[in-house]
Amino acid sequence: MMITTFYLPTKIIFGPGSSARLGTEAAKLGCKAILVTGRSSLRKTGILGRVVRDLENNGVGILIYDRVEPNPRASTVDEGARLVREGGIDLVIGIGGGSAMDAAKGIVIAGSGTRPIWHYIENKVEIKGSVPRLILVPTVAASGSEANNGAVITNWQTHEKCVFSSSHTYPRVSIVDPDLTLTLPVKPTMQGGVDIFCHLVEPYITAKNPAPLTDAIVEATLRLVVNYLPRTLAKPDDIYARSQLSWASTIACSPFTSLGGGDGAMTLHGIEHPLSGYYDIAHGDGLAALLPAWIRYTYPVRKDRFEALGSNVFGRPDGIAATEEWLEMIGMRLRLGELGIESGRIREMAACALKTAPWLKNHPNKLDIKTTARIYRDCY
Ligand code: NZQ
Numbered sequence: 462m463m464i465t466t467f468y469l470p471t472k473i474i475f476g477p478g479s480s481a482r483l484g485t486e487a488a489k490l491g492c493k494a495i496l497v498t499g500r501s502s503l504r505k506t507g508i509l510g511r512v513v514r515d516l517e518n519n520g521v522g523i524l525i526y527d528r529v530e531p532n533p534r535a536s537t538v539d540e541g542a543r544l545v546r547e548g549g550i551d552l553v554i555g556i557g558g559g560s561a562m563d564a565a566k567g568i569v570i571a572g573s574g575t576r577p578i579w580h581y582i583e584n585k586v587e588i589k590g591s592v593p594r595l596i597l598v599p600t601v602a603a604s605g606s607e608a609n610n611g612a613v614i615t616n617w618q619t620h621e622k623c624v625f626s627s628s629h630t631y632p633r634v635s636i637v638d639p640d641l642t643l644t645l646p647v648k649p650t651m652q653g654g655v656d657i658f659c660h661l662v663e664p665y666i667t668a669k670n671p672a673p674l675t676d677a678i679v680e681a682t683l684r685l686v687v688n689y690l691p692r693t694l695a696k697p698d699d700i701y702a703r704s705q706l707s708w709a710s711t712i713a714c715s716p717f718t719s720l721g722g723g724d725g726a727m728t729l730h731g732i733e734h735p736l737s738g739y740y741d742i743a744h745g746d747g748l749a750a751l752l753p754a755w756i757r758y759t760y761p762v763r764k765d766r767f768e769a770l771g772s773n774v775f776g777r778p779d780g781i782a783a784t785e786e787w788l789e790m791i792g793m794r795l796r797l798g799e800l801g802i803e804s805g806r807i808r809e810m811a812a813c814a815l816k817t818a819p820w821l822k823n824h825p826n827k828l829d830i831k832t833t834a835r836i837y838r839d840c841y
């Protein structure tokens with residue numbers, strides 16, 4: 462049996478109203494913070510005002526950096542990093558969806574170095590010396606960035622959307638307050654739910670060495686998404702349903718899903734990233750469009766896993782039909798054509814996927830430019 466290492470040096474504070482603890486937690490970690498967030502939602506929802514007052518009341522100085530776009534650009538990270546270097550910042554607080562939290566991770570790295578973030582991503586260079594501490598506060602149940610050290614940054618010149626991680630990008634503290642997700646409209650809520658579903662189903666299906674404890678954790682978390690996302694669609698202010706989605710989000714893309722020794726790879730993610738890298742579509746939309754074709758391509762070599770998915774998650778043996786009907790029910794049965802993807806760039810994106818996602822080689826049947834392009838075409 463493989464040796465598994467479980468490592469997550471993050472204090473996770475979870476629960477409705479827990480964001481009121483941000484000021485006290487921040488005051489323990491730093492004196493001057495940069496607040497990294499998206500361009501409008503935090504201000505519009507009033508969350509920003511509340512957070513700023515709380516930090517000031519706890520004696521933490523603040524610089525607001527509300528410039529992060531969805532699918533965060535390397536250039537946006539570099540601008541934030543410049544503010545860290547010039548502003549004597551010792552604490553980075555990422556508050557928002559996965560885009561803001563990932564940009565905050567990039568700003569920790571580039572803000573401590575002298576080079577643009579892409580240099581560290583491309584050359585996998587670790588930062589030496591001291592780096593600012595990191596606190597993350599998700600306002601979307603989706604990426605799970607709050608419980609891992611990974612970040613996805615886009616180079617808008619090359620359209621490469623790359624995942625990077627560092628020992629410095631584990632948050633010291635993550636505050637997961639489902640109340641903050643109540644203002645999220647239905648569409649990004651559904652996109653986030655599909656993202657969580659894929660974080661779980663991809664390693665579950667592709668696992669070469671499935672393990673009982675890992676399967677139990679993943680199946681239980683999948684049932685949370687499958688049952689509570691439609692409930693949230695029906696009643697968006699249902700805080701109990703939102704809380705189950707927040708738990709699923711925090712677990713799904715974290716080391717918790719490798720407990721028990723199970724393995725597996727996020728190969729659908731590797732195929733999706735060029736879509737949002739080239740066309741700036743929502744990550745969850747790209748995944749939803751690709752999922753049926755990825756399933757059909759993988760089924761011949763993973764029949765048993767799809768039956769287990771059906772029986773243990775949907776309560777019926779045909780996991781494929783159950784997944785497609787679930788996507789239909791939440792309004793996420795999508796096609797690449799309707800998302801604005803140009804068929805003429807499919808081969809180019811397939812090559813980009815192979816370059817930016819080397820873990821595609823861990824897929825149970827061959828993923829090369831030809832088969833990856835076929836998956837894109839199958840859901841065009
Ligand atoms: O940008 P603002 O103005 O903040 O508005 C956002 C954005 O338009 C809005 N929003 C966020 N919280 C809100 C809200 N609107 C109302 N009320 C709130 N409480 O929602 C929109 C989507 O936000 P975004 O951060 O882009 O969405 P998500 O959380 O789905 O993150 C997507 C990003 O995460 C990356 C994706 O690649 C993508 O760049 N991922 C990061 C991962 C990781 N670090 O582990 C793993 C994931 O697989 C994913 O790839």
Ligand code: ZN
Pocket residue numbers: 604656657660730744
């Ligand atoms: Zn994802």
